[in-house]
């Protein structure tokens with residue numbers, strides 16, 4: 144876990160979902176590969192060729208970012224949704240594919256430790272999910288983990304029609320929770336997607352390695368922040 148900033152007055156926790164609220168290599172791989180397989184089918188090409196094209200785009204993106212932001216560390220991530228957008232697949236199409244392809248219950252099961260952690264946090268903070276997956280997939284994921292009732296707000300790819308890192312989903316979550324962005328902390332597993340932009344928006348940011356780090360959040364936040372009820 145890397146704590147970049149925790150606001151002195153903290154009212155809400157904005158959680159990334161995938162690889163943050165659960166860690167499951169097989170499901171992560173499926174989520175990354177299945178839309179690429181579909182795109183390859185549509186383009187009448189092979190999965191490997193499609194992967195090469197995507198890797199090429201990502202490499203180019205990283206080079207451009209590095210040139211534009213010399214000295215910036217680890218923020219050259221680009222979401223799969225934005226890669227697809229660059230390859231001509233509109234965000235609405237990505238949303239539809241994911242809704243059709245992803246069945247989190249096939250991979251995830253109830254996580255009582257996560258539930259205990261989030262229940263305790265919900266006593267002090269408002270909780271939201273801000274994900275690049277569609278809201279429907281987010282609902283199914285949280286249900287599979289057994290924590291769907293603990294989040295007041297779900298912001299997905301189809302809420303604002305843009306993929307993180309973009310200000311809109313983070314600001315939308317704060318707005319829907321009725322809190323100011325400066326009193327939110329964004330928690331996620333990818334610096335360039337989940338942390339860098341929230342920090343620019345004046346939010347806090349905590350980078351996690353997976354759900355194991357989330358289990359320890361209660362202790363970290365109790366130590367570092369003045370809880371505002």
Ligand SMILES: [Mg+2]
Pocket residue numbers: 159160161162163331332333
């Ligand atoms: Mg993630």
